[in-house]
Amino acid sequence: IRVGWLDKNPPQGSYIYQKRWVKLDADYLRYFDSEKDAYSKRLIPVSSISRITSVGDQKFEVITNNRNFVFRAESDADRNEWIRTLQQTAEERKSKALERTSMSLATDSATEPADKSGFLELRGFKHKLFVVVAGDKVFLYKNAEDYRLGIGITYIEMNVGNVKEVDRRGFDLTTPYRIFSFSADSEQEKEEWMEAMQQSIAEALSNSEVAERIWAVESNRSCADCGSPKPDWASINLCVVICKRCAGEHRGLGPGITKVRSLKMDRKVWTEELIKLFQQFGNAMANQFWAANVPPSEAIGPTSSSQQRRRFLIAKYREGKYRHYHPLFGNQEELDRALCAAVTTSDLKETQALLFCGASVTCDTGDPQCPTPLALAERSGQRLQMEFLLHNKTSELGGLSSILLCCAEFSRRWCMLQDGVLSYYENDRNAVPNGEIRVEEIVCLVNNPPHTHGIESTFEVYTEAERLYLFGLESPDSAREWLKSIAKSFVHPCAEELLVLDFERLGRLHYKGGLTLERAREGWFALAGSMLYICSKDGQRQEPLQLRKLQELCAASLLGGRGHAVGSGGMPGPLLRPGAAGRTLYVQGERKLDFLGWVNAIQRAAGSSGDTLSEQQLTESDVPLLVDRCIDYITQCGLTSEGIYRKSGQNSKTTSLLEVLQRDARRVRLKEGEHHVDDVANTLKRFFRDLGDGLFTQQWAPHWLWATALEDEEAKVGKYRQLLRALPPVNRATLKALINHLFRVQCFSGENQMNTHNLAIVFGPTLFQADGKDYKAGRVVEDLINHYVEIFNVNDQEMKKQQDEIMAIMKMREASSSGTQQAGDFICTVYLEEKKTETEQHVKVSATMTAEELTFEILDRRKIVVKEKDYWSCFEVNEKEEAERPLHYSEKVL
Numbered sequence: 001i002r003v004g005w006l007d008k009n010p011p012q013g014s015y016i017y018q019k020r021w022v023k024l025d026a027d028y029l030r031y032f033d034s035e036k037d038a039y040s041k042r043l044i045p046v047s048s049i050s051r052i053t054s055v056g057d058q059k060f061e062v063i064t065n066n067r068n069f070v071f072r073a074e075s076d077a078d079r080n081e082w083i084r085t086l087q088q089t090a091e092e093r094k095s096k097a098l099e100r101t102s103m104s105l106a107t108d109s110a111t112e113p114a115d116k117s118g119f120l121e122l123r124g125f126k127h128k129l130f131v132v133v134a135g136d137k138v139f140l141y142k143n144a145e146d147y148r149l150g151i152g153i154t155y156i157e158m159n160v161g162n163v164k165e166v167d168r169r170g171f172d173l174t175t176p177y178r179i180f181s182f183s184a185d186s187e188q189e190k191e192e193w194m195e196a197m198q199q200s201i202a203e204a205l206s207n208s209e210v211a212e213r214i215w216a217v218e219s220n221r222s223c224a225d226c227g228s229p230k231p232d233w234a235s236i237n238l239c240v241v242i243c244k245r246c247a248g249e250h251r252g253l254g255p256g257i258t259k260v261r262s263l264k265m266d267r268k269v270w271t272e273e274l275i276k277l278f279q280q281f282g283n284a285m286a287n288q289f290w291a292a293n294v295p296p297s298e299a300i301g302p303t304s305s306s307q308q309r310r311r312f313l314i315a316k317y318r319e320g321k322y323r324h325y326h327p328l329f330g331n332q333e334e335l336d337r338a339l340c341a342a343v344t345t346s347d348l349k350e351t352q353a354l355l356f357c358g359a360s361v362t363c364d365t366g367d368p369q370c371p372t373p374l375a376l377a378e379r380s381g382q383r384l385q386m387e388f389l390l391h392n393k394t395s396e397l398g399g400l401s402s403i404l405l406c407c408a409e410f411s412r413r414w415c416m417l418q419d420g421v422l423s424y425y426e427n428d429r430n431a432v433p434n435g436e437i438r439v440e441e442i443v444c445l446v447n448n449p450p451h452t453h454g455i456e457s458t459f460e461v462y463t464e465a466e467r468l469y470l471f472g473l474e475s476p477d478s479a480r481e482w483l484k485s486i487a488k489s490f491v492h493p494c495a496e497e498l499l500v501l502d503f504e505r506l507g508r509l510h511y512k513g514g515l516t517l518e519r520a521r522e523g524w525f526a527l528a529g530s531m532l533y534i535c536s537k538d539g540q541r542q543e544p545l546q547l548r549k550l551q552e553l554c555a556a557s558l559l560g561g562r563g564h565a566v567g568s569g570g571m572p573g574p575l576l577r578p579g580a581a582g583r584t585l586y587v588q589g590e591r592k593l594d595f596l597g598w599v600n601a602i603q604r605a606a607g608s609s610g611d612t613l614s615e616q617q618l619t620e621s622d623v624p625l626l627v628d629r630c631i632d633y634i635t636q637c638g639l640t641s642e643g644i645y646r647k648s649g650q651n652s653k654t655t656s657l658l659e660v661l662q663r664d665a666r667r668v669r670l671k672e673g674e675h676h677v678d679d680v681a682n683t684l685k686r687f688f689r690d691l692g693d694g695l696f697t698q699q700w701a702p703h704w705l706w707a708t709a710l711e712d713e714e715a716k717v718g719k720y721r722q723l724l725r726a727l728p729p730v731n732r733a734t735l736k737a738l739i740n741h742l743f744r745v746q747c748f749s750g751e752n753q754m755n756t757h758n759l760a761i762v763f764g765p766t767l768f769q770a771d772g773k774d775y776k777a778g779r780v781v782e783d784l785i786n787h788y789v790e791i792f793n794v795n796d797q798e799m800k801k802q803q804d805e806i807m808a809i810m811k812m813r814e815a816s817s818s819g820t821q822q823a824g825d826f827i828c829t830v831y832l833e834e835k836k837t838e839t840e841q842h843v844k845v846s847a848t849m850t851a852e853e854l855t856f857e858i859l860d861r862r863k864i865v866v867k868e869k870d871y872w873s874c875f876e877v878n879e880k881e882e883a884e885r886p887l888h889y890s891e892k893v894l
């Protein structure tokens with residue numbers, strides 16, 4: 001309105017006038033050091049100016065409610081011109097303010113409503129400044145008192161702003177004219193300030209095209225609830241345009257009642273149909289229904305307090321207190337029928353009245369072709385009716401909101417999940433979120449065990465940008481509800497089956513497996529207990545993996561790729577489980593943050609979780625891996641060892657072996673020369689003796705002991721068979737494996753001196769966890785070995801296979817003990833990195849050669865120097881089955 005040089009009266013204690021460049025616009029009187037400055041030294045809101053008077057000597061005084069400013073012009077004419085313009089501007093301002101406040105009770109305040117305010121250090125200022133983020137501007141005040149009075153230093157328009165983190169507490173707000181270096185009191189404070197300023201930039205840059213189109217309708221130019229001008233928010237299901245302060249209160253009512261969106265920021269919700277709906281509907285039509293009977297004493301205005309607003313909005317929209325009742329109110333059937341008729345016409349007003357007087361948006365139309373009102377509207381080509389119905393299908397869209405504790409230091413935030421965005425707010429009345437997470441950017445959800453972070457329930461959300469958000473709640477039930485809702489919104493429909501799981505971890509990862517090893521696919525993974533569930537994007541179902549049954553689990557890196565290999569099922573084992581179908585799965589991480597979590601969680605889930613049988617790592621056939629490893633080893637090295645299972649071995653070695661096997665049996669390789677057979681035999685016995693609930697279980701053990709009294713041999717075997725069926729599957733499989741093993745051991749009693757009776761004396765008290773006095777325990781074991789074939793239903797084929805295996809073992813042992821001729825030496829073809837003639841290498845592999853030794857042998861022969869961070873692995877590749885698996889470095893190649 002007016003600019004020019006003026007002298008400002010000197011500050012106290014000085015006589016020298018300061019030359020200032022002074023600018024007046026409709027909102028502020030500001031002065032600057034020079035005409036080139038973008039940021040003022042002082043701003044005085046025009047609304048706070050009460051009077052302007054001439055004080056002689058070309059001077060004039062600007063009087064505000066509490067402070068006066070004296071300026072000196074170059075001439076009387078100039079001074080008079082300033083006074084005239086200022087008076088006129090202030091007058092205009094006052095009449096506008098009067099207009100606005102005429103309907104409200106409170107007085108207009110000089111200051112902007114703040115999105116965030118508080119003290120910040122600003123480089124170049126001695127004292128902390130009071131900073132206010134309001135709408136699309138950031139205001140600086142000397143102190144809180146000045147903010148209250150409205151007298152500021154300057155404001156920064158955020159359409160040219162940019163916020164950048166500097167260090168733990170510091171951040172820069174840069175503009176083309178100046179860099180403001182702020183420093184907050186804490187890291188969290190800094191985060192909050194940065195978020196608020198970024199929000200302000202978003203608001204400044206927001207697009208007002210939608211708003212302009214909606215404001216084209218007269219009634220939409222003031223808030224439907226309080227009458228404030230230029231409302232730039234809306235409730236998209238109620239079809240009302242509202243101001244920012246009412247929008248904040250609307251949010252508090254929850255998305256089941258009103259779905260709040262910004263006209264300027266939430267651009268993607270504003271489809272052509274929705275804009276048209278707002279143009280046709282508008283505040284006028286909405287209020288004819290919702291505000292048909294508002295007593296003047298209950299109405300609110302632009303300056304009403306948030307409490308007054310809230311009370312009014314609850315009455316208006318939640319209770320429907322001021323509604324214009326539809327004549328069919330109370331008659332559900334009639335209402336539904338009328339709705340079905342209305343949606344086929346263009347009468348939106350009727351649809352509104354019916355819907356908000358009780359008609360059900362999902363009612364049964366009785367028309368099989370169009371079972372819902374939405375389908376009826378579609379058939380009739382009523383696009384706006386469809387749009388209106390769609391936004392009011394609350395039960396299906398269903399947002400979720402409640403107070404969550406957010407982030408590292410757990411500050412309370414009002415959180416809301418709707419339309420694919422999880423947003424968190426300072427409180428439930430704020431309209432602008434502090435931050436938001438788009439669900440499509442979520443890569444992983446983790447449900448932490450109780451009290452992980454000092455409060456009852458916490459969960460973690462990982463995003464593509466490698467950020468981790470930690471949320472907490474006081475109740476596990478609501479934490480679960482949140483997790484399920486978030487999961488539901490980000491999991492691909494093909495993986496919906498994962499949602500019913502009580503998962504600890506859910507997310508997307510890349511993996512290779514089965515027959516397509518060359519290309520990694522994206523899949524959805526869920527970890528629940530020790531089960532890993534996988535759904536591929538192309539809808540292919542994978543059998544869930546029981547992680548306790550993994551044969552191999554290694555975090556491997558092959559040819560430089562970051563990967564994690566999980567192997568399940570068995571490749572043909574050397575002796576005991578030929579022909580089991582192999583399956584190897586390579587899981588790859590794209591982002592370090594969530595992937596490391598997956599690796600740890602899978603490793604943890606693949607370990608044993610307790611001291612009962614079913615909690616152990618298991619083989620494919622449900623036998624604890626520990627038992628399987630020990631039996632394997634004794635079978636290969638101890639069948640002919642004298643006094644096997646009777647001799648006690650070294651106590652300390654047994655203790656430590658049992659400990660490492662219990663920790664992770666998968667990683668333990670028992671090696672001849674390293675482990676004595678008696679130590680291993682003793683470890684197996686110790687495991688059964690200390691087993692939680694015992695092999696025969698507390699419940700059934702007495703029945704087994706009692707059965708030994710049966711005199712009729714056939715009746716006794718029948719009873720044992722019956723009792724065997726009563727055992728849990730893992731106990732049954734383990735008992736079978738053990739008795740099978742003992743059956744073999746007694747086959748060699750000529751050499752090992754352990755016949756059935758001797759074995760029974762050792763194993764009876766061990767398996768029944770009793771002292772040696774009860775002879776019945778030994779009897780059970782003896783009976784089981786003697787009637788092994790009948791009790792366990794062993795068929796001829798199985799029997800024959802076992803005999804063959806025993807023969808093979810014997811042959812191998814004879815050969816190796818005869819010295820010179822190394823049994824099992826084998827010439828193998830090994831390829832380096834890929835299968836080509838140039839990469840072929842023939843190697844003699846001995847029976848004891850490990851994968852590690854083979855790898856070094858090849859590298860050595862190819863003269864490849866292993867550098868740090870190079871990882872080489874040996875893979876077993878079966879061409880016919882197109883399967884491959886990495887070998888554990890200590891695993892024997894043959």
Ligand SMILES: [Zn+2]
Nearest residue numbers: 223226243246
């Ligand atoms: Zn309002």
